Amino acid sequence: MTLDDLKPLFEKAHFIRAFEHEIAALSEAGDVPGLVHLCLGAELFEVALCANLEGPGDQVTGSHRSHGLALAMGADPVAVAAEILGRTGGLSEGLGGTQHLLAPEVGFLTSNGIVGGQVPLAAGAALSAKTLKTGGIGVAVMGDGATNQGAVFETMNLAVALKLPLLFVIENNGLGQSTSAHYASGGISPMARARGFGLAASHVEGGDITGCLKTVDRLVSWVRETGSPALVEASVPRLSGHYHGDEQLYRSAADSQPDPLEQFEDTLLRAGATATECHTIKTGAHAAAKAAVTAANQQADTSDEAVARWATRLGGAA
Amino acid sequence: MTRMSIRDALNRAHQDLMAADDTIVVIGEDIAGGAGVKGGAELGGVFGVTRGLGAKFGEGRVIDTPISEASFIGMATGAAMTGLKPIVELMFSDFIGVAFDQILNQAAKARFLANGRFDLPLVIRTTMGAGDSSAAMHSQSLYGVLAQIPGLMVACPSTPADAAGLLKAAVGSPDPVVLFEHKGLYGHEGDVADDLPAVPLGKGRLVTEGESATVVALGAMRHAAEAAVTSLEARGISIDLIDPRTIVPLDLTLIANSVKKTGHLVVVDEGTDFGGFADAVISAVARDHFGALKAAPVAVTPPHTPIPYGRAGEHAWLPHADTITAAILALLDMQETA
Numbered sequence: 230m231t232l233d234d235l236k237p238l239f240e241k242a243h244f245i246r247a248f249e250h251e252i253a254a255l256s257e258a259g260d261v262p263g264l265v266h267l268c269l270g271a272e273l274f275e276v277a278l279c280a281n282l283e284g285p286g287d288q289v290t291g292s293h294r295s296h297g298l299a300l301a302m303g304a305d306p307v308a309v310a311a312e313i314l315g316r317t318g319g320l321s322e323g324l325g326g327t328q329h330l331l332a333p334e335v336g337f338l339t340s341n342g343i344v345g346g347q348v349p350l351a352a353g354a355a356l357s358a359k360t361l362k363t364g365g366i367g368v369a370v371m372g373d374g375a376t377n378q379g380a381v382f383e384t385m386n387l388a389v390a391l392k393l394p395l396l397f398v399i400e401n402n403g404l405g406q407s408t409s410a411h412y413a414s415g416g417i418s419p420m421a422r423a424r425g426f427g428l429a430a431s432h433v434e435g436g437d438i439t440g441c442l443k444t445v446d447r448l449v450s451w452v453r454e455t456g457s458p459a460l461v462e463a464s465v466p467r468l469s470g471h472y473h474g475d476e477q478l479y480r481s482a483a484d485s486q487p488d489p490l491e492q493f494e495d496t497l498l499r500a501g502a503t504a505t506e507c508h509t510i511k512t513g514a515h516a517a518a519k520a521a522v523t524a525a526n527q528q529a530d531t532s533d534e535a536v537a538r539w540a541t542r543l544g545g546a547a
Numbered sequence: 548m549t550r551m552s553i554r555d556a557l558n559r560a561h562q563d564l565m566a567a568d569d570t571i572v573v574i575g576e577d578i579a580g581g582a583g584v585k586g587g588a589e590l591g592g593v594f595g596v597t598r599g600l601g602a603k604f605g606e607g608r609v610i611d612t613p614i615s616e617a618s619f620i621g622m623a624t625g626a627a628m629t630g631l632k633p634i635v636e637l638m639f640s641d642f643i644g645v646a647f648d649q650i651l652n653q654a655a656k657a658r659f660l661a662n663g664r665f666d667l668p669l670v671i672r673t674t675m676g677a678g679d680s681s682a683a684m685h686s687q688s689l690y691g692v693l694a695q696i697p698g699l700m701v702a703c704p705s706t707p708a709d710a711a712g713l714l715k716a717a718v719g720s721p722d723p724v725v726l727f728e729h730k731g732l733y734g735h736e737g738d739v740a741d742d743l744p745a746v747p748l749g750k751g752r753l754v755t756e757g758e759s760a761t762v763v764a765l766g767a768m769r770h771a772a773e774a775a776v777t778s779l780e781a782r783g784i785s786i787d788l789i790d791p792r793t794i795v796p797l798d799l800t801l802i803a804n805s806v807k808k809t810g811h812l813v814v815v816d817e818g819t820d821f822g823g824f825a826d827a828v829i830s831a832v833a834r835d836h837f838g839a840l841k842a843a844p845v846a847v848t849p850p851h852t853p854i855p856y857g858r859a860g861e862h863a864w865l866p867h868a869d870t871i872t873a874a875i876l877a878l879l880d881m882q883e884t885a
Contacts, residue, residue, distance in 0.1 A: 288629055307643050321662035338628060339660070349618045350653060352626020353633075360572060360607060361630055363807040380648065383618035390613055539659055543697050543722075 230442055232500045238280060239493055240510045242272040245297040247518035248306060252296065252313055253473045259269060260526055262315045266328050268297035269468035270435070273489040275301045275316065277441035278370070278398060278461075281449045286335015286365030288354035290347035292372050293328040294400075295340035297315050304332035310525035315532055316368070318525065323532035324539075344405075345371060345378030346398070352384050355395035359456060366452050369427050370398040374405025376419050385426040388458035397428065397460040400435075402467035407479040423460040435465030436492035465489065548740060551605035554733040556707035557596045557672075560714045560743050561634070565604050568632065569720065574610045574623050576638030582611035592636055594674065594733050616646035620671065624654040624723070627669035632718055636704040637673040639681075640689045640727060640815035654723045655698035666721035670714065675703075676729040676767055676817065677849075677865050682856040688766065689824035690727045691816075694794045700724040700748055702793040705769040707737040709792055712746030720748060729766045753805070757785025759877055760811035763802055763828055765790055774868035779875060786875070794824055802828065803836050811878055815871055820851040847874045853869055 249267040256265055268275065271294075279301035282289065291298040299309050304320065312319030313327045320332055328342040338354055340341065341347035348369040355367030376399060377380055388395045399419045403410050414422075423430035431453060433444045448459045466486035470477045494507050551559070565571050578589020579601030586669040591598025599773050612619040616637060623633035637643065642652060650671070658667050675688040694701045700722050704710035710728065717724035754769065755776050764772035769790045776786040787805040791798050804814050812832055816825035825846035832844060847866045 325660040331661045349621020350625035352622040354629045356626045357631045358631035380617040387618040438729040
């Protein structure tokens, strides 16, 4: 991986970071209808993951915390922001909102309001790819909180039993809302469980761009070539609350973790980038994110018209 | 025209559909049967509906699953979002409990949440119905529960032609469709046109035509009601018997036009007594056509209890032709004395 390969990923990761900060600011200003779950801390890993995927042949499903994933897969930032803001021009004209982002056109099949609910859906994308011989794979991205859900265990088994080209991705930020992942799983790691299901599995550190790219590439290639499922667990920090506005009284200062984007910048500097270059990339990404979110915020809320069309369509009477 | 059972009509419809469209896959437990077991014959599903499909279309398109309803119904939903047309067999509708998130939140809402950017050609075939002592967890008629969820189409065929035709319509529908097949009717025979024509969702059927009352019934209850109607003919009472065939969307026009003629409404429902299909029909008619009613509408339903096991208990629990006859007579008497 050369410096020139890494710079666009650095830019994209900073775009996502800035996008989330812009959304947070609009949330505080009262412009966002719902609670938003920001992906701060997971940007580097998500960018590395999606750099190895190609929609719409590959299809990713994600959790409630999926703004960054949708952007990393290439969804139009203005449409993503407009959806989060519940406005016209949103991915679904504001019918879905922050937790229900769908951009299957670019390979982001759906995010989800139900913890773990997105995981079986990715098995479906894998089944389609296998049956229709598209060469694509399904990717089920979830947090550690989802790893105790029955539907997730069932899908791990199903993917092995049916030999589905499905990559399970666990973003382990150590917290399911306020509950520690260690507590919630009795101290058993996702990796140990994955191996119990017979899944090829690897762990990556979410601040290690080179390691993330290498491991994801290896597992994605393996899933693609063998048609069999695999799992990657990424340790990522949760640099914000469960939702924006969460006071996090349950967290102590002691669990503060390094910021993967700072680690990414150190990697670039060590590889020969200059501080000025990094600064320029960041400034550009921040300006682009601000422009996209601002453009979305200028759109009107026409979700009442959008829902009216569905009321006619889905009414119980013929 | 060929005379065949509902089981055979459904099997023929699967064969026709799968031969015509490579993107149709069938998914469920034991639907080919004997997966991983050496030797032995194909099971074809516990009711034999999918028999022969595995041999004909192969294990890539007739997919036996682990007993794992949440994952395979979710997988089918995701597959329908990405280019396949899955027909899922959920062995008993009682099992929706273990898969409910994937039906309630995923399959039902996906098209809405995408604002219609994709179709969701997912069909879930499942079984319902009491009468064979399968008891509380293998007998429920849960169409009312699913009909309450926006985004799902729900149908309940009662004849071989309707079973095949509704399956065809369901596969062609942009919205997910749940077909409730009555276990007691798989052997029920009827005439079926050779090309198994599709039956449009939302179009009810006037089974018998009359003047005295409107009776709405579906699934096995349609046949019980038909027997009641026949017994009343001898007493000079004629009935509009309507089999709505689909619950969502519901052919309220057919029902309303009949009630405007008869002024009397009886709904027979094997689902639950509270907040179910019968209540929905009665509520819709009362709201929109109150002036046409000559007497309070009547719901003939089982009591609001789980389904009992013992033969006498189950017989007492289920509505029968004589229960329906009595309800119609009581309704008409009420009108005469009013």
